[in-house]
Amino acid sequence: MPELHRVAILDDYQRVAHRYADWDALPGHPELTVFTEHLGGPDDVVAALEPFDVVVAMRERTPFPAAVLDRLPNLSLLVTTGPANASIDLAAAEHRGIVVSGTRAAGLPPTAELTWGLIHALTRNLPAEDSGLRAGGWQRTVGRDLHGARLGVIGLGGVGGRVAKVGLAFGMDVVAWSAHLDPEHAESLGVTPVSKSDLLATSGIVTLHVKLSPRTTGLIGRDELARMRPDALLINTSRGPVVDEEALLAALTAGTLGGAALDVYAIEPLPADSPWRTAPRTVLTPHLGYVTGGTYEVFYRDARDAVLAYAAGKPIRELKP
Secondary structure, X not given: OOOOOEEEEOOOOOOOHHHHOOHHHOOOOOEEEEOXXXXXXXXXXXHHHOOOOEEEEXXXXXXXOHHHHOOOOXXXXXXXXXXXXOXXXXXXXXXXXXXXXXXXXXXXXXXXXXXXXXXXXXXXXXXXXXXXHHOOOOOOOOOXXXXXXXXXXXXXXXXXXXXXXXXXXXXXXXXXXXXXXXXXXXXXXXXXXXXXXXXXXXXXXXXXXXXXXXXXXXXXXXXXXXXXXXXXXXXXXXXXXXXXXXXXXXXXXXXXXXXXXXXXXXXOOOOOOOHHHHOOOEEEOOOOOOOOHHHHHHHHHHHHHHHHHXXXXXXXXXXXX
């Protein structure tokens, strides 16, 4: 049976790992270290994690490419929250004999819920009205109606489908596009399948719900932004690189796009000097899509169980290349 010596839990920004799972249940009482701040770049990750034989990662917050895995000689088990993690080089892990385990899926409903929170914040100017009221002001902006407006959903999967249903409940005209959209599935939801060009040109709100891949990287770039209505709003709760951030920032600064609400960024955590921190016409949140108590309960308990299973010689939910 593998012995556990040193276990690291990464990126516990809210300091809640012990709230959602009993880590004292690990056999042999290994030394447990919880990192509450992001470790940084590859060299920082290697310097911090070199002594650990078990690492529990929170989603893609800390990447584990081959160049990092090859420099962690003691690592034998890497647990990621979620059933997949594109930031882990699974082939390199397998080559090094590192077991990679996942958890059950969670976070689809919370991400859809946050999407609507961002849409409301943007269309009703909630951050500005909140700060204005606290400063002594009253009713400084005029909101936008959702009823009757067109909502364009790019990616009609687990999150996108939920977002579309809420849009329909608000009386919106909901259209959708993705590279492999099933028109019958869309129509069964009451959603109209359209071309990407049509969606961008006619939607008052465009919301992104696609997985990050080489095909979706830069999916919304300068040309796509130019096709959108000048008053259109862009919502991104999927992954930062799906959007060309430089092009989006330019459009917002020039006023050729109505606004954007972002929960995800190309570099996370967002650097202190990031131009997004002062970007106009934006509502920004720090990748909160899956950050809810229900999601964390599944993630941390399943991660703890994955460590227990590995210690018992029976790894569970192994991820393979």
